[in-house]
Amino acid sequence: MTTEPEIVTRFRTMLDEASEDDLTALAYNSPAVHFALFMEIKDKNGRYIRPEPNVLQLRVSEVIETLRVRCPGTRIRIIGVKPRRAGLSTFSLHCGYHEAQRRTIEGITIADCKENSAMLTERLADYSGHDSFPWDNPLVQDATGTKAWANGSKWTVDTAENPDAGVGGTRQFGHMSEVSKYPQTEKKNDRKTITAAMPSFDGDDTVVIAESTPENAAGWFYDTFNEGMWLDDFLRRYEEGFRPEEVWIKVFAAWHEFADYRRKEPVSEIERGYIDETLTEIEREGRAKYGWTYEQLAWRRDTIDSQCDKDPRIFAFYYPSDPVSCWIAGGTPRFDMERLLQMEERAKIITPDLGFLIRQHDNVVSFSPQHDGSGDIEIYEHPVPGMKYGLVLDPAESLSQTVGADPDANSLGVWRGAYQDEAMDVWRPMKLVARLKAPFRGEEDDVADHAIRLSRYYGTCIAAQEVNKGFHILRRLQLAGIPCYKRKPLNNRTGKVEEQYGFKMTDANTREALVSSLASALVNGDLDIPCEHMIGEMKKFIRNAKGKSVGALGYHDDDVIHAAIAWEVIPSSATEYRVVKIKNVEPKDRGPHGWKARSWG
Structure with a gap:
C-alpha cells in the first residue's frame, strides 16, 4: 500500500503539536504554514477553501526555509517539474506574495502567455483579500499598473511573449511560470527570456522559482533541471565547503505521492x-x-x-x-528518447581519457594524457589489435567564411566496428571510441591535423569525410597517405558508376534516409555512444512542424550527422588495427666501429 510522503506527515504533525503563538511565528517564516493556516484560495468549483499544502508545494517551501537557516546568504534558485494540476504555479506565486509581506521587495512573474499573465495578476490581488495573517499591509494603487502594497513592495506580471520581459531593474523575487511553454522562436525563447531576466536578481537574499510541466527534452528548462542538484546533495556539498554563487535546486513529486x-x-x-x-x-x-x-x-x-x-x-x-x-513523451523528438536517456545515464559515469595526440618519428602517433583538463582529444577506448576502426568527419565552414555568433562546429571522431566478444560470449555494438573534444571551431588546417593524428593512432584507419564542404581537409588527408572513403555514385553525364572521394548528402531525401537509419540503429541498440555531448545533440534533434528532421531551435546537429554518416559507412568500410613493428635499420654511413667520419675534402 502506498504510504503518505514523509514530508506531508511531518508537516501535519508539526501543525498539530505547535501552540498558537508558535504557529504565528512559523507562518511568518514558512510559506507553507502561512498557506495552510491563514490563506483561502478558490478550488476547482470556484469556492474559497483553506488549502492543505501538497507534497510538491511542501518541498518548495522546504528548500526556501532550509537554505535560509542552514546556508544564509545563498541565492535561492528552485526549478520544479510538476504534474498536471499540481498547484505549483499557485504556490510559487504565493511564495512571492509571502515574501512581499515579510519585507519590502520588488518581484516579477513571467508567464508563458497573456491569458495566464492576467490570471496570475488577478490571483495576487485575491491573495491580499483572503489573507487573515496580521501583516497590516494592504494593497495600494500604483500608477505603473503593477501590484503594490503599503510597505513598499511591488510586483510586476509580464509574459514571455514580450522579448524584453524582466530586462533591467533590481529584484528580490522571481517567478517563471510554465517555462517549457514559453514561445520558441529565433527572437523569443525560454533561454533568451530567462538569461535576460536573471541579472536583475543579483543580490544575496534573492529567490527565483522556475516551474513547468515537461513539454520536451530541449531548451533552458530541460537543461537546467538536469544540471541542477537535489536539496540533500546541495546541503552535503555545502557542508564540505562547496560555495557556488548560483545553483538550481531541483524539486519533483511523482503522481502517486499526491x-x-x-x-x-x-x-x-x-x-x-x-x-x-x-x-x-x-x-x-x-x-x-x-x-x-x-x-x-x-x-x-x-x-x-x-x-x-x-x-x-x-x-x-x-x-x-x-x-x-x-x-519521454514531451515534444516530437526524432530519436527514441528512452534509449537516449539510458545511454546518457551510462555516459555520465564514464570519464574519458583526455589529452593530446603527439606525432613521433616514422608517422607514429602517441597519446599524452592530461589531468588538468587542457587536452583536446577524448578517448573512450584505446586501439586494440584485430579491431576495425574508421574515422568520421563532418566539417564546419572555415572560420573565415563563418558569419554569426553561434556557428556550426567540426565533428570528428573514431568508431570501432561491432564484433563478437568470444571471451564473454556477447555481441559488442559499434562504438564511438575517440573524438575531438566538442565543440571545436578551428580552421581547416587544424581540423586536418587532428584527423590525421587520430587516424594514425588507430592504425591509419580509413577516414570518411562529408564533402559538401571542407575540400582542403580532404586534400590534406590524401597527401598524408590516409585512406579515404570512396562512394560510387552514378554519373548522370556518362551514365556510368564512378568512384568519388568522401561521403556526400546530395539532397534532403538523402539526409532524411540517413537520419531514419540512425534512428533505427539507436532503437535496436546497434550503437554504443559514451559521449554526453553527442547524446545531448540527439536529444534535441526533432521533427519540426513541416516534418523535417532538424536540431531544435538554438541547437546544433553536427554530432547527429556525424553519427548518421558513421552508421552508414563504418560497418562496411572500417579498417583493421595492426601493431606495426619498427625494425632497427643500420644507417648507411655507420661502419663496424662507429660513425664514419664525413669527408670534407
Whole structure:
C-alpha cells in the first residue's frame, strides 16, 4: 500500500503539536504554514477553501526555509517539474506574495502567455483579500499598473511573449511560470527570456522559482533541471565547503505521492480481479517499486482513457512517476528518447581519457594524457589489435567564411566496428571510441591535423569525410597517405558508376534516409555512444512542424550527422588495427666501429 510522503506527515504533525503563538511565528517564516493556516484560495468549483499544502508545494517551501537557516546568504534558485494540476504555479506565486509581506521587495512573474499573465495578476490581488495573517499591509494603487502594497513592495506580471520581459531593474523575487511553454522562436525563447531576466536578481537574499510541466527534452528548462542538484546533495556539498554563487535546486513529486490522484471510492473485488489479470509491465513495476494501490491503478487507467488519448506515454508525460520518464513523451523528438536517456545515464559515469595526440618519428602517433583538463582529444577506448576502426568527419565552414555568433562546429571522431566478444560470449555494438573534444571551431588546417593524428593512432584507419564542404581537409588527408572513403555514385553525364572521394548528402531525401537509419540503429541498440555531448545533440534533434528532421531551435546537429554518416559507412568500410613493428635499420654511413667520419675534402 502506498504510504503518505514523509514530508506531508511531518508537516501535519508539526501543525498539530505547535501552540498558537508558535504557529504565528512559523507562518511568518514558512510559506507553507502561512498557506495552510491563514490563506483561502478558490478550488476547482470556484469556492474559497483553506488549502492543505501538497507534497510538491511542501518541498518548495522546504528548500526556501532550509537554505535560509542552514546556508544564509545563498541565492535561492528552485526549478520544479510538476504534474498536471499540481498547484505549483499557485504556490510559487504565493511564495512571492509571502515574501512581499515579510519585507519590502520588488518581484516579477513571467508567464508563458497573456491569458495566464492576467490570471496570475488577478490571483495576487485575491491573495491580499483572503489573507487573515496580521501583516497590516494592504494593497495600494500604483500608477505603473503593477501590484503594490503599503510597505513598499511591488510586483510586476509580464509574459514571455514580450522579448524584453524582466530586462533591467533590481529584484528580490522571481517567478517563471510554465517555462517549457514559453514561445520558441529565433527572437523569443525560454533561454533568451530567462538569461535576460536573471541579472536583475543579483543580490544575496534573492529567490527565483522556475516551474513547468515537461513539454520536451530541449531548451533552458530541460537543461537546467538536469544540471541542477537535489536539496540533500546541495546541503552535503555545502557542508564540505562547496560555495557556488548560483545553483538550481531541483524539486519533483511523482503522481502517486499526491493524495488526489486515486479513486475516491474503494475499488470493488470484481474490478480488483480484473486489474490483477490485466496488469501491464509498467503497472507491475509501479506496484513493486512504489506500492501502487488498486485505487491508484484504477485512477491511472481512467485518466489514460479520458485525458491521454489512451496512450500510457502521454500519461507518463503529464503525470510522471520519476523525473526521467516525464520527458519521454514531451515534444516530437526524432530519436527514441528512452534509449537516449539510458545511454546518457551510462555516459555520465564514464570519464574519458583526455589529452593530446603527439606525432613521433616514422608517422607514429602517441597519446599524452592530461589531468588538468587542457587536452583536446577524448578517448573512450584505446586501439586494440584485430579491431576495425574508421574515422568520421563532418566539417564546419572555415572560420573565415563563418558569419554569426553561434556557428556550426567540426565533428570528428573514431568508431570501432561491432564484433563478437568470444571471451564473454556477447555481441559488442559499434562504438564511438575517440573524438575531438566538442565543440571545436578551428580552421581547416587544424581540423586536418587532428584527423590525421587520430587516424594514425588507430592504425591509419580509413577516414570518411562529408564533402559538401571542407575540400582542403580532404586534400590534406590524401597527401598524408590516409585512406579515404570512396562512394560510387552514378554519373548522370556518362551514365556510368564512378568512384568519388568522401561521403556526400546530395539532397534532403538523402539526409532524411540517413537520419531514419540512425534512428533505427539507436532503437535496436546497434550503437554504443559514451559521449554526453553527442547524446545531448540527439536529444534535441526533432521533427519540426513541416516534418523535417532538424536540431531544435538554438541547437546544433553536427554530432547527429556525424553519427548518421558513421552508421552508414563504418560497418562496411572500417579498417583493421595492426601493431606495426619498427625494425632497427643500420644507417648507411655507420661502419663496424662507429660513425664514419664525413669527408670534407
